[in-house]
Amino acid sequence: MSWVFANISMLAHLTGQNAYLALVPVLIGLVISVPLGIVCARWSWLYSPVLSITSVLYALPALALFVVLIAYTGLTDTTVMIPLTVYTLAVLFPSVVDGLRSVPEPVRQAAVAMGFGTWRRLAFVELPIATPVVIAGLRIATVSSISLVSVGELIGIGGLGYLFEDGQQRDFTTEIVTGIVLIIVLALVADTVLVLARRWLTPWQRGAGGDSRLPILRATLRGRPGAGLT
Amino acid sequence: MITFESVTKRYPGGTVAVDELDLEVPAGQTMVLVGPSGCGKTTSLRMINRMVDPSSGRILIDGKDIQQSNPAILRRGIGYVIQQAGLFPHRTIVDNIATVPLLTGWTKQKARERARELMDLVGLDAQMARRYPHQLSGGQQQRVGVARALAADPPVLLMDEPFSAVDPIVRASLQDELLRLQAELHKTVVLVTHDIEEAIKVGDQVAIFRPGGKLVQVDTPQRLLAAPIDSYVEDFLGFDRGIRRLSFLAADTLDLDVDAIVGQDATAAAALAKARKAGAHWLLVIDSERLPLGWIAAGELDSTPADTRLADVPLTSDHGHTFRADTDSLRAALDATVLSTTGQAVSVDDHGRVVGVTSYDRLRAAIQKADDAARQAAAAAAGGVPAA
């Protein structure tokens, strides 16, 4: 414990770096997934090939990606963030498509019949209705991304992953445990923020299908993304 | 007015959903499209707001070819109600109803004000305004669907099986509501159903389709019931169409019997004389307010001392079911007659006072009269001879 207090500013710095390295890819992944999902929901024959590509990318080992990327982006944050963005995309893209497909056909028809054009219908009807499903995907992506940042330690940029590397070299368990606890806390905080965002964005869902008290547990129990996709 | 001019819809794959449809829906009237599943009703309806475009032929609204209109703009002037209501789950009831006004650029406040007016119009409690659709019953959701379709006050209203997802009691009340609204608003309504009873109840005209997208007959409900064009339509109308069509004939054409009615203060002898003169087997006894008391068989009076007041003679039977000749249909009059032990039914006014009595013979004469009048009107219309 005294070690923790002695190193508090380093821990804060690493936590901040971990959050930054994890969340920027999630944001970028979201920005790519939404239009990609919209396109694939609209022209549904595109969905299956695009999903195959994102799933293959998801299966690529991070180490292999680093090796390839270092040649172009060097030992920078970007090299760590690109694989994380790819993973986020693989998780979020199917969520966006599922969310858009969750819009009931009569609702879509009613929107068309009332004179919504394609874009307005997307903005005011389909995306709002897809939001809960997209946020569910976002929670998994965010939590995974936060824990995956440690892999960046392979090239020396790994946020809290540094504590594992350093702790192992010095055979110092406290440091490793601290790293694990901080990653879990960070994930919990991020997940809670997302749950709150969902409640705020989807007021109609209150009382229809309750929120989990233990969001992170539920996200974990949902299983690995990509599983069950055929 | 909506006009279909030889409209055909062939879907990719070759299904002919609608085949050479010619149909005119007069402004302010309700046209019901009815027929078995897959006969092209929904397709016909959706061609009106261009959710489906015809393969050939034209559709005109008030003389204007809808193919020339921008679909989104066209649709904002056409209300659309579907079976599952299709409400937006993420919007409150008031915002669901305000959808089209908001789309057409009303301010939020004005649109919501209008939405609250409509909630009142369709019989929804104002308390529901802030609720979400999943917090309403199926019947209430359907009312919201109707209110939403009416929000921008479109001249045309399309309804695709609007009441088929609710139970029969709610359905009947929604149908009544539609009739009430229509009497007030006079929209041009096209309603699809596969329930012929519903068609006959709510339609000013009914168009009967058969599989393959062929229109078989368009007529007013009473003319359909009286003169189905072929055995297909006849079967479709069901077995008791002869009786059902009486719903459309007013009972005020009945020639009511007023001779077989006596006050309770009359003597048995006077009553008997009255019965003999009228050739009646039954006399209806009324009180001083003309309220009906019951029937006395003329035969009973033979054995009654001549100066007994009728009030002291036991009634043979109670007065049975009554009807209102001024407001009811011949079907109600027939029903009351069938239910009465004497084979005669009492017509009363709005205070329950006796106006007269009908019998099977009088009903038959009234039906005959109505049919003759209808035949003459049809002949005049077909001949194109303007009434002099």
Ligand SMILES: Nc1ncnc2c1ncn2[C@@H]1O[C@H](COP(=O)(O)OP(=O)(O)OP(=O)(O)O)[C@@H](O)[C@H]1O
């Ligand atoms: N989008 C489509 N593509 C191909 N065929 C279609 C399409 N929509 C409808 N059809 C076919 O066109 C025919 C008429 O369909 P439509 O939905 O108009 O029937 P309907 O009278 O409304 O039937 P129901 O009472 O079952 O609703 C059917 O044979 C149907 O299978």
Ligand SMILES: [Mg+2]
């Ligand atoms: Mg249909």
